[in-house]
């Protein structure tokens with residue numbers, strides 16, 4: 001009997017985009033697996049390719065993009081979906097919450113029109129049922145005066161309230177997978193915590209799977225089951241969130257942990273990673289992290305490391321850490 005495929009499998013994904021008329025690799029190799037109902041974080045610095053990888057899940061890549069590898073949803077290749085199947089997939093099985101909600105809502109229409117049309121036009125729900133449904137979901141995401149908010153225009157809502165509206169729109173579609181691309185980056189710290197709590201509660205109540213795109217490793221570990229770290233267009237480490245601080249093996253993951261003070265350690269150092277992050281198209285022949293890595297050796301500069309499994313983790317590194325993080329001098 002064949003095993004049930006995971007809800008999402010990103011398998012050896014590569015994405016080339018046209019730059020100066022030439023296809024250039026932006027994503028070299030991304031591997032992510034999300035079982036039904038699980039939460040996985042894709043963590044990396046700006047330009048690492050994490051948002052492009054998330055867009056590939058929706059089949060929403062820029063014109064001229066070339067894809068290698070595969071993205072499969074419940075065993076079905078997204079690239080192989082016919083247009084009508086792709087429309088249904090985006091309307092009902094996967095939903096996305098973006099960093100900047102104002103860029104994804106019509107400023108001239110009311111919040112209610114935006115939410116209700118999302119159901120009536122794409123899912124064929126009757127208008128009265130759609131009103132009832134979105135009112136309930138707005139309350140679920142912490143908007144008590146839902147009727148008044150639905151009459152307002154987006155500019156009348158704060159960034160935090162508008163992000164709640166976008167989460168409500170995503171939940172109204174009853175997806176199996178929520179993609180959240182830096183959903184709290186533009187918000188103040190208190191609102192960030194509230195928005196992440198709303199996402200966590202909605203996940204739990206609905207058995208929803210989550211792909212959380214973020215640059216914040218500690219936030220990722222707080223809300224997700226597993227962590228996938230991405231650098232310069234490749235996923236370089238994958239491990240359980242609960243083991244992040246003790247068992248991170250890749251020097252880049254350790255550097256990320258050391259580059260911000262722990263929320264648990266008052267007065268901890270804030271050490272930044274030396275050098276600058278590379279974009280996918282700048283990657284040299286060997287390891288993309290070699291110019292910034294404290295463990296670099298000759299082999300790293302000539303041979304690109306392939307992902308290698310150890311226990312329930314995977315790291316793409318020739319010389320991974322094997323000692324617990326504290327012993328190796330990681331201050332995270």
Ligand code: SF4
Nearest residue numbers: 287290293300317318
């Ligand atoms: S392969 Fe070498 S340079 Fe790259 S992360 Fe590992 S030790 Fe550092």
